[in-house]
Amino acid sequence: MYAGAVALTPLWLPARAGRRLGREGWFAGCSELLSLVPGRLGIFVRRSFYAMALDDCATDVHIGFGTTLAHPQVTIGRGVYVGNRGTLGMCVLEDDVTLGSNVDLLSGRRQHGFSDPSASVQSQPGAYTPVTVGRAAWVGNSCVVMADVGAGAVVGAGSVVVHGVPVGAVAVGNPATVKRTRAAA
Ligand SMILES: CC(C)(COP(=O)(O)OP(=O)(O)OC[C@H]1O[C@@H](n2cnc3c(N)ncnc32)[C@H](O)[C@@H]1OP(=O)(O)O)[C@@H](O)C(=O)NCCC(=O)NCCS
Structure with missing residues (x-):
């Protein structure tokens, strides 16, 4: 990991500097570039880059092929798995979260006004x-996903999360609604 972080200094250092200046274009470009690296090498280089470029990112994160991050304001805990071809906005992924493939995790619902x-x-x-x-x-x-998902919750494939999903709930559909609550272990 450390060797990867050192090798990728020309990518994450400007990304961090750009963030201080309010410019995130370099970060987003690096994310797109590294998303295209296949196989285990791809997992390794993305892990190395995000460990240095994000607010906080555990060193064992798995971020799949084709997944891009738009902003560095992201926190990723230990044991997190993100599948292929996803997009992540500003978010916190707590320990042991699993995101399938093609998941769009947006920074809420209101990135644009539309009153006019x-x-x-x-x-x-x-x-x-x-x-x-x-x-x-x-x-x-x-x-x-446009709202918080509680700890231990399950969101069914193809669902659209508009309202928060409670802790331990199984929610499905568009908009996602709670079908049941998981039994305590
Ligand atoms: C949600 C899921 C985990 C099943 O959970 P479950 O509690 O066992 O749910 P059930 O299979 O008993 O189904 C409960 C109800 O939800 C519905 N349902 C289940 N999954 C659904 C989904 N993804 N979308 C819409 N409805 C769904 C079922 O039709 C059933 O409806 P009904 O009560 O009207 O008959 C599973 O269907 C699912 O979506 N898994 C995700 C798979 C995936 O994305 N894998 C990627 C690898 S990370």
Whole structure:
């Protein structure tokens, strides 16, 4: 890991400097580039880069092929698995979280304002709200997550999380609703 972090200094050092200047383009570009590295080498280089470039990132994280991060304001705990082709916005992934493939984890729901119908949404300011996925939660493939997911919760494949999912719940559908609560171990 340390050798990887040293080798990737030309990527993460400018990313950290850019963040201090309010510019995250270099970070996002590096994330896209490293997302294209296949196999075990890809897991290794992404782990090495994110350990240095994010707010906080455990050194055993698995981030799959094709998954990109848009912002460095991300915290990733130990034992976290993120599948392939996902996108992560501002978020906290607590220890032992599992995200399937093709999961879009957005920075909340309001990245653009849309009160003025005569202007483009891109020109209207919005808000970025970090989303937390609680310890050991499992988010299935192809979910869109825009609100917090509680510890130990399960979100079924293809679900759209608009409201927070309670601790230990099994939630499915669009919008995701709670089907049951997992039995205590
Ligand atoms: C949610 C899941 C874990 C099953 O949980 P479960 O508690 O065993 O749920 P059940 O299979 O008993 O189904 C309960 C209900 O939810 C529905 N349901 C289950 N999964 C669903 C899904 N992904 N989307 C919509 N509805 C779903 C079932 O049809 C059933 O509905 P009903 O009560 O009206 O008949 C599973 O269906 C799932 O989506 N797994 C994710 C798989 C995945 O993405 N793997 C990627 C590898 S990380």
